[in-house]
Amino acid sequence: MTDINFNKASSAYQNSANLQSVKNITQAQELPNIGGQNDKIGFKPSFNELLAESLDKSRDAGYKGEAISAESVANKAEYHQLVTAVNNADLSLRTVVAVRDRIINAYQDILKMPI
Numbered sequence: 001m002t003d004i005n006f007n008k009a010s011s012a013y014q015n016s017a018n019l020q021s022v023k024n025i026t027q028a029q030e031l032p033n034i035g036g037q038n039d040k041i042g043f044k045p046s047f048n049e050l051l052a053e054s055l056d057k058s059r060d061a062g063y064k065g066e067a068i069s070a071e072s073v074a075n076k077a078e079y080h081q082l083v084t085a086v087n088n089a090d091l092s093l094r095t096v097v098a099v100r101d102r103i104i105n106a107y108q109d110i111l112k113m114p115i
């Protein structure tokens with residue numbers, strides 16, 4: 001199975017939807033000069049970056065749970081570490097599934113809208 005970099009996939013989607021030009025325009029706009037400093041609008045991370053970071057953290061929680069499970073089998077980890085790691089991985093997975101379900105529901109609602 002090939003790993004797909006989320007940032008590359010989202011960039012390809014943005015390019016295909018011609019959203020890249022909108023992003024460049026908003027990042028190029030400057031806020032008024034307040035206190036002698038010019039700030040750009042694009043100083044916050046994009047939705048894609050936040051989503052990718054969250055998915056990476058969820059994946060890392062799963063890997064950590066698996067690693068501590070293997071250590072527990074070899075009697076190198078304590079029981080409370082195992083329970084904590086597995087619960088964190090479970091919570092991360094449930095969060096990812098809930099967000100995915102909300103995105104799918106939003107997409108389906110958009111499809112149902114009259115033109």
